[in-house]
Amino acid sequence: MSDSFAQRLLDWYDRHGRKALPWHHDRNAYRVWVSEIMLQQTQVATVIPYYEAFMARFPSVHALAEAPVDDVLGHWSGLGYYARARNLQKAAQQVVTEFGGDFPADQAQLESLPGIGRSTAAAILAQAFQQRATILDGNVKRVLARHHAVDGWPGQTRVLNQLWDHAESHTPTERVRDYTQAIMDLGAMVCTRSRPGCDTCPLSSSCAAYAADEATRYPGSKPKKEKPEKSTWMVILEDPDGRVLLEKRPASGIWGGLWSLPELDPALESDELAEACERSLGLSCQDVTIQAGFRHTFSHYHLHIRPALIAARPQARVADDNDRRWLYRDEALALGLPAPIRTLLTDPGQTALL
Incomplete structure (x- = not known):
């Protein structure tokens, strides 16, 4: 050689x-x-x-x-x-x-x-x-x-x-x-x-x-560029049977094709979340519990996630379709879930470590 x-x-x-x-x-x-x-x-x-x-x-x-x-x-x-x-x-x-x-x-x-x-x-x-x-x-x-x-x-x-x-x-x-x-x-x-x-x-x-x-x-570092900061509410809508509502994300973009939680406008106050869910999803909601927020970093921006657990009344339940499902948590874990969503559904106390 x-x-x-x-x-x-x-x-x-x-x-x-x-x-x-x-x-x-x-x-x-x-x-x-x-x-x-x-x-x-x-x-x-x-x-x-x-x-x-x-x-x-x-x-x-x-x-x-x-x-x-x-x-x-x-x-x-x-x-x-x-x-x-x-x-x-x-x-x-x-x-x-x-x-x-x-x-x-x-x-x-x-x-x-x-x-x-x-x-x-x-x-x-x-x-x-x-x-x-x-x-x-x-x-x-x-x-x-x-x-x-x-x-x-x-x-x-x-x-x-x-x-x-x-x-x-x-x-x-x-x-x-x-x-x-x-x-x-x-x-x-x-x-x-x-x-x-x-x-x-x-x-x-x-x-x-x-x-x-x-x-x-060596090798030289990539020129540093400040990542923008974004935020969102992620709502864990739970019915009396303990099922949560998941939505499939669009095929392209961040977490494309994965199942995630419904998101709400980050400008909303916590006492406005239940009404916002009712308007956007046709649900009757109550008992909002704000959980510990955390930051998740993507390749080109930081996302501040503010989770909220909300009880959804069964009589107004959103029906399952190709892009929206009510699932027990163990059923949800069999789907493609982003890591922060998986942690939110299994151990929300750990999200602060993400």
């Missing part, structure tokens, strides 16, 4: 790398693909229990393609970035209809599937098909930015192109499956964001950032 970078990394991987992750067992394109999508912006330790439950419920691309979307979102609930789950099912359906249920072993065809970009397609090719393909996920960007002292934020086209060039130059023709896992592992386990373990890194002898004692300078 001509590139000593790759050889040193593989030698380190043979001694220290992760070789028994769940998606390494019975490895195929479907299992690799699901793991890659789950691992986007999510750590391995968080992903593992979700992955195992997901695979138990959807063991094949056909099972995922045919499943009710609420079931898919329910098994994704808590992982966040729910567009990943919706794209996952859309891609599964496309694999079934366009490729007969077999993932294509071709970069361009993989990238044609919803939610699969250049690096994810390459990971599938390398991990499932053992083809030489170049990956560049967040961990790899950090390793390469430090090793080559690449200035700037990787979200900038100039910086990203430099990192792709370096990634391509180091990707070997042999043991590419092990190499892609090795460089991801190095970023996750040694070349970490805040406390890089340079003393144990197999690449430190040629690392420009290490030589300059500036490892934490």
Whole structure:
């Protein structure tokens, strides 16, 4: 192997790398693909229990393609970035209809599937098909930015192109499956964001950032932008049987396609909530209890959630339909719920910790 970078990394991987992750067992394109999508912006330790439950419920691309979307979102609930789950099912359906249920072993065809970009397609090719393909996920960007002292934020086209060039130059023709896992592992386990373990890194002898004692300078940070603050009332409408009213959110936008609680204008005072529910939902309401509010952070804004528990009289109950359901709490937990809503329904005292 001509590139000593790759050889040193593989030698380190043979001694220290992760070789028994769940998606390494019975490895195929479907299992690799699901793991890659789950691992986007999510750590391995968080992903593992979700992955195992997901695979138990959807063991094949056909099972995922045919499943009710609420079931898919329910098994994704808590992982966040729910567009990943919706794209996952859309891609599964496309694999079934366009490729007969077999993932294509071709970069361009993989990238044609919803939610699969250049690096994810390459990971599938390398991990499932053992083809030489170049990956560049967040961990790899950090390793390469430090090793080559690449200035700037990787979200900038100039910086990203430099990192792709370096990634391509180091990707070997042999043991590419092990190499892609090795460089991801190095970023996750040694070349970490805040406390890089340079003393144990197999690449430190040629690392420009290490030589300059500036490892934490790279990669550059995303320019800071103040996130706007928004607020909303979320009402937990409960009937005498203990069922709560849930509404399905629009397919696009925040928490798209998930089930959530009805929301009311944040300008309302607490003593106006019951009347507002009656006006907007046709309910007869009483006994309003204000619960502890909390802040939930999205990628581009902060949302201050003010929860209120309200008793709804049965004679004016809103009927179930495709976008609105009365459910017992254990029934609701089987649906795709945003993490804050799940906590509100199970342990509202914990919402202050979110």
